[in-house]
Amino acid sequence: MKVVQEQKQECQKYGATPIFPIFNQMIVISKGVYEGLAVEAVRYPSPEHMSGWWLTTDLYDDNVESLMTVHFHHLAFMRPEIIKYFALPFGYRFYISDKEQDIWFDENALK
Template identity: 55%
Template sequence: MSVVISDGVYEGKDIEGIRYDSPQNESGWYLITDDYNDDIKSLKMVHFYHVAFARPDFLKYLAIPLGYRFLMKDGNIEIRQDEVE
């Protein structure tokens, strides 16, 4: 399973985790920090286990269902449901 991450995820920065519908071999998770520069080419696709070992602090939140996201700020995590358009 793969996860898409921005710079700063492995470094322990606060993140926003957004889950999208995805192909079977991808988790659909995009994990973005304030280091993300809005250039999609700067994102990296990595294997789930790399994120799991590097960031166990939010690992349990990767089980939330499609249509939700989480925001980590100063160690606190808030879960939000995405707005349906």
């Protein structure tokens, strides 16, 4: 329940209606996400089995074939500190590091 409440609060900060990911949906990640590096994320409109979230780190080499598709629940256990952002709707982006956090809406992510 705490996670859901945190997700709702994050959405409220930005006047966004939450779209909660489901634990068995998939998320696309690059190397370094599981290892705790700073994450840049974007949520694209996606098929139902996907959450829409794509997360990359500085280790991402711009080769989409190097990306991994993982279940949301695996990421929830590996990176619980970023889960509160995952109810932000399609078109939202965030950047999270040890030193900063930035969340914004990007109209281009919807195209």
